[in-house]
Each structure stands twice: as structure tokens, then as C-alpha cells.
Amino acid sequence: MEGLSDMVFVMKVESGFEFTYDFVNRAAMEGTDITQAALGKTIKEVCVRDQSNFLYEQYKEVVISKNRVTFEDSYISHTGEKFYSKTLLTPLFNDSGQCEQIVGVVKDITKEKVAESDRKIAWDRLHESKERYHSLFHHNSDAIISLDLNGHITNGNVAVESISGYSPSEYIDSAWDSFVVEEDKQLAEKLFMGAISGSTENSNLTVHNKAGDKICLSIKVTPLIINEQVIGVYCILRDITELLKSQKLLEESQKRFQIIAEHANDLITLMDEKGKIIYASPSYKKILGHDSQDYTGKYFLHNVHPDDRKRLEGVFIHSINSGESFTVEIRQYNHQNETVWSQSHGAPVFDNRNNFIHMLVLTRDISLQKEYEMKLKDFAFQDPLTELPNRRLFNERLNQALEALTGENKDELAVIMLDIDRFKEVNDELGHDMGDRVIVEFGRRITQIVREKGIVARIGGDEFIILLPNIGSADEAVSIAKDIQQYIRKPWQANDRQLYITTSIGIAMSQKQYNTAFSLLKNADVALYEAKNRGRDSYNLWKYK
Structure with a gap:
């Protein structure tokens, strides 16, 4: 066995299907990592797990079948090369017919395997070449x-x-x-x-x-x-018959687009997928004062107000990804660096393979519309006679002030409610026009006293209300109420006569357990009612019981 070029392993069959190395020839030791030290050890002790499990099953099959078993395998030599082998396992029996040893003869079939692999690769390449030619030509x-x-x-x-x-x-x-x-x-x-x-x-x-x-x-x-x-x-x-026809139609379409763009009153912009402007219509000069060439090649956000850039960029990306058009209002800068409100309608354009071509955006100046909207918003929150905040705006500011109050905030919040004493008599004796003038002057005088300390609002008729956030204490609120009464008592010159007007005032201070807009307004109203019952031209501070 030492003279054989094939690797030879003699395994001893132990009870319970255990196999130990009994002999290993020189060729086996040179071709693998197995040495004389493996003699007497089991397969599982010598080989790695995957290999030992595989060999164990082969040797076990020999014992059970009492026949030879042939199998092919591969292994890595101690030099790191991969070899292919064909193994023949032969059982050796004693006189009682029991298998005592198994001789494994391992032949190196690496050259045959490599040759077979090379033949297969060459055949596959030839077949692939034929199929490729057939596909390229016929299909x-x-x-x-x-x-x-x-x-x-x-x-x-x-x-x-x-x-x-x-x-x-x-x-x-x-x-x-x-x-x-x-x-x-x-x-x-x-x-x-x-x-x-x-x-x-x-x-x-x-x-x-x-x-x-x-x-x-x-x-x-x-x-x-x-x-x-x-x-x-x-x-x-x-x-390319249809292609040439399409090109002709495209040229005609481009000419029509150019005519429209050159005479349009709206801004017409084309942008690529990166957001760069590839076309800007001549109307840019008329609306924003910039030459259209100044925009070409620049990022579409470059002239947009900073507060609108992130929103517009998000709308742009969503439109490309979804294929949906969009409408958005933004602010741009004109040549004098003034903001111009604009409304942009954008639509992504795709080719017949659904590849993005460009974004078409039509933009118009809506500055005048925005000015009207701001005026309407002012009307919604403003008393038309005195131009002071109305009840709606006052309630909004009151709720904001209440939310700003915290446990660590030691300052208090005050609500002061006022009305004009005997205002009905002014209306009845002097007429409603004079009554309106009295209301306007009354509101002006209150505002003069309060100034930046708080907010003065007219809530209806001759009733006014003051919000004093962070007033600090009830004494400060009372002091302001006294100043208002003193200023109101000063005679008013109305045409050829003097008017003497007084006011009654109700004051409510914020408390931790009562910090709601409803409770403050209710308490101020009750305080005002009690002040009028005292004889008017007085004030009353609501006290929590």
C-alpha cells in the first residue's frame, strides 16, 4: 500500500458504527492534512464537521449493505489547491462474516474533471454563440x-x-x-x-x-x-416614416409653442429632473424685470423667497414621482428685490416609455389678489368702526396668552371689560352719528393708555375689552383701570359742544384653577355689572371665593 500512488485509508469498524483510522499510506498523508497522529482516532475527531458527516454516512452504508460503495468528492490539499477524487470503499470480513475493517482507495480524477468542465464550457459557449446569432438576426x-x-x-x-x-x-x-x-x-x-x-x-x-x-x-x-x-x-x-412625420409635427408644435411663449402674459418655465431651468419665456422681463436668459441654467428655487423654497421643492419632487400636476402659491423677487406673490401651475411631461422629460410650469402674478385677501382677513378680525381688533381676534389672542402661562410664570394675566355709561342717552339725544364718534374716541383714549401693554378690542355696541398679558399683579391692572377712567372723564369737544363721558370697568385676574377664556370673560362681565350697580364711573375687581 505504501507503494501505491493512490491514497489508501484503512478504517477499523468499532461497535455502534464508529470508525477509527487503522492505517494511512504515504500518498494519503502527502495529499491531505492527515498524519500518523490520526491513527486510533475517529472520523469525527480528525475531519471537519461537514466532511466527517459525509464520510461517516458512506462508511456506515458499507457496513449495513456489506457491499462496496463508490462516491466522488473534492478536497482542499495542504497547499490550498482543490482536487477532485473518486473513492472505492471495500469491506473486510472476519470468519464470522462481520465487517472488521474498510479499505478506502482514493483516486485523483482532477484532470478528468477539469477536462470535462472545459468541454462543457466550450460547448455552452458555442451553443450560446449560435443562439445569440439566431436571436440577433431572426428575432x-x-x-x-x-x-x-x-x-x-x-x-x-x-x-x-x-x-x-x-x-x-x-x-x-x-x-x-x-x-x-x-x-x-x-x-x-x-x-x-x-x-x-x-x-x-x-x-x-x-x-x-x-x-x-x-x-x-x-x-x-x-x-x-x-x-x-x-x-x-x-x-x-x-x-422611420412615422418618425419623420412626428419630427415634422414636433417642429410645427415647437413653432406654435414659441409663438405662444413670446406673446404670453404668464411666465412659462421648463425645468429638467434636477430642477434646473432649461427655458424661460420672454414674459419674465415684463413681470419680474429680469431677462429670460438670466434664468436659463439656474436652479428653479434661486429666485424664490426662502420661506417658500422647501415647500415648493417638495411639491416639485412629488409631482415627478406621482405624475400629478400641482398648483402652489409662492413669493418671488423682482429686479428691485421686492417680493411678488405668484401662483404656479405645474405638470410633469413624460415620453411614451414613462421617462421624465421636463416640468412645464405656468406662473402668474397674484399680488393684487393677495392684497385683497389680506384686506378681507383684516376685515374678519377688525372692528370696521374703530379699526380695533374684534371679538374673534381678541378670543384668539386670549387663548394664546393662556397657553403661554406656565407653572413657573409668576406674572398674571388680566382681562378688563368696559362700557360707556349712559351711552343710550347719547344716541337718543345726539343721534347715531355722534354716537359713533363717541365710540371711536372712547376706543382711541383706551388705546392711548394701554399702548404696548396689551390689546384693546371692541366686542360690540359700546362694550370694549382689554387683554393685559404678564401684568404682574392685580394692583397694576387696577392702576391701569384708574388711568383709563381719569382720561375718559376729560371733556370731549364735539362740534360746538362739550361732552362729558364716564366708563364702568370690570377686572378679572387669571388663577391656576380658573385659567380658561370662558371663565375670565364671564368673571370680567360680572365685575362690570357690579361696578355699574355701584353708580357707574367705577371699577370692580372680581375676587375668587
Whole structure:
């Protein structure tokens, strides 16, 4: 066994299907990592887990079947090379017919395996090459014909018939220029001769199809070279009749777009997928004062107000991803660096393969509309007679002030409610016009006292209300109420007479357990009622019981 070039392993069969190394020849030790130290050890002790499990099952099969077992395997030598092997396991029996040993002879079949693999790779490549040629020629979406050196058609794929209407039997062996219109025959000859000379030629040709119609083809004529010899020519044909029609329509459409863009009052902008402006209409000059060329190549957000940029960028990206159009209001800067309110309508444009081409955006100046909206908003929160905040705005500011109060905030909040004493008599004796003038003057005088300390609002009729956030204490609120009463008592000059007006005041201070707008307004109203019952021209501070 030491003289054999094959690897030999003799395994001793132990009870319970255990197999220990009994002998390993020199070839086995040179080809693997197994040494004399393995003798007496089991397969599981010598080999790695996956290999030991596999070998164990093979040796076990020999014992159970009492027959030889052959299997193929691979292993990594101590030099790191991968080898393939074929192993024959032979059982050795004692006189009682029990299997005592198993001899494993391992033959190196690496060369055979490599040769077999190389043959398979070569065959697969040859088969793949044939299939590729067949696919490229016969299943190509473009029409392909092959010509001999005399210019006669020798073969053609399926697409030829779909373009020309001729079946293979009708065009094979025909001169290829026999289908070319008369005015293009000279060009066809030139293309063919160029290919025969070894060069590839490209051009457009007009031919007749079977129905007699003229079709325009894009043609690529290439020499077929084998062993450095031109043995023929093949031509790739593509029907571009509809493409040329589309190009013509596109040119007409572009001209119409240019006319519209040049005379439009709105801004017309085209942007690429990165948000860069690729076209800006001449109307930019009229509306924003900038030349349209100043915008081309710049990022579309460059002239947008900083507060609107993030929102507009999000709308732009969403429109591209979803394919949906959008409408958004933004602020831009004109040439004088003034903000101009604009309304932009954008729509993404895609090709027939759903690839994004550009974003079309139409923008119009809505500054005047925004000015009207701001005025309407002011009307919604403003008393039209005194131009002071109304009840709606007051309630909003009161709730905001209450939310700002915290446990650590030691300052208090005060609500002061006022009305004009005996205002009905002023209306009845002097008329409603004078009554309105009294209300306006009353509101002006209150505002003069309060100034930046709080908010003065008219809540209806002759009733006014004051919000004093962070007033600090009830004493400060009472002090302001006294100042108001003193200022109101000063005589008013109305036309040719003097008016003497007084006011009654109710004060409510915030408390932790009563910090709601409803409770404060209710308490201030009750305090005002009690002040009027005392004889008017007085104030009353609501006290929590």
C-alpha cells in the first residue's frame, strides 16, 4: 500500500458504527492534512464537521449493505489547491462474516474533471454563440437582410416582411436596389460599394413596399468579414416614416409653442429632473424685470423667497414621482428685490416609455389678489368702526396668552371689560352719528393708555375689552383701570359742544384653577355689572371665593 500512488485509508469498524483510522499510506498523508497522529482516532475527531458527516454516512452504508460503495468528492490539499477524487470503499470480513475493517482507495480524477468542465464550457459557449446569432438576426426588431458580393439578397429576418410586405420567397435572390425608388438608386449603389470596400455606411433610403407605397428607411450597411475577407454584406433597416412625420409635427408644435411663449402674459418655465431651468419665456422681463436668459441654467428655487423654497421643492419632487400636476402659491423677487406673490401651475411631461422629460410650469402674478385677501382677513378680525381688533381676534389672542402661562410664570394675566355709561342717552339725544364718534374716541383714549401693554378690542355696541398679558399683579391692572377712567372723564369737544363721558370697568385676574377664556370673560362681565350697580364711573375687581 505504501507503494501505491493512490491514497489508501484503512478504517477499523468499532461497535455502534464508529470508525477509527487503522492505517494511512504515504500518498494519503502527502495529499491531505492527515498524519500518523490520526491513527486510533475517529472520523469525527480528525475531519471537519461537514466532511466527517459525509464520510461517516458512506462508511456506515458499507457496513449495513456489506457491499462496496463508490462516491466522488473534492478536497482542499495542504497547499490550498482543490482536487477532485473518486473513492472505492471495500469491506473486510472476519470468519464470522462481520465487517472488521474498510479499505478506502482514493483516486485523483482532477484532470478528468477539469477536462470535462472545459468541454462543457466550450460547448455552452458555442451553443450560446449560435443562439445569440439566431436571436440577433431572426428575432431582431429591426429588419436585417444579407447580400452576396453581387448585391443580391441571400437571407432576411421576420421584420423584413413586416416592413416591406414581401415574403422571403419574393425578395430572396432579388437585387437589393430593385426596391429602391429611382432617385435613390445611385445612393444605394454607393452604400453597397462602400461596404464591399470594408467600410460601414449609414444613410436614409426611400423604397417601395409591396403595396406600392413609399417608405423611408434608416439603413446601416456593414461588410461581413471572415478571415479578413469580405464575403458579403448585411443591412440593418428601420422604418422611420412615422418618425419623420412626428419630427415634422414636433417642429410645427415647437413653432406654435414659441409663438405662444413670446406673446404670453404668464411666465412659462421648463425645468429638467434636477430642477434646473432649461427655458424661460420672454414674459419674465415684463413681470419680474429680469431677462429670460438670466434664468436659463439656474436652479428653479434661486429666485424664490426662502420661506417658500422647501415647500415648493417638495411639491416639485412629488409631482415627478406621482405624475400629478400641482398648483402652489409662492413669493418671488423682482429686479428691485421686492417680493411678488405668484401662483404656479405645474405638470410633469413624460415620453411614451414613462421617462421624465421636463416640468412645464405656468406662473402668474397674484399680488393684487393677495392684497385683497389680506384686506378681507383684516376685515374678519377688525372692528370696521374703530379699526380695533374684534371679538374673534381678541378670543384668539386670549387663548394664546393662556397657553403661554406656565407653572413657573409668576406674572398674571388680566382681562378688563368696559362700557360707556349712559351711552343710550347719547344716541337718543345726539343721534347715531355722534354716537359713533363717541365710540371711536372712547376706543382711541383706551388705546392711548394701554399702548404696548396689551390689546384693546371692541366686542360690540359700546362694550370694549382689554387683554393685559404678564401684568404682574392685580394692583397694576387696577392702576391701569384708574388711568383709563381719569382720561375718559376729560371733556370731549364735539362740534360746538362739550361732552362729558364716564366708563364702568370690570377686572378679572387669571388663577391656576380658573385659567380658561370662558371663565375670565364671564368673571370680567360680572365685575362690570357690579361696578355699574355701584353708580357707574367705577371699577370692580372680581375676587375668587
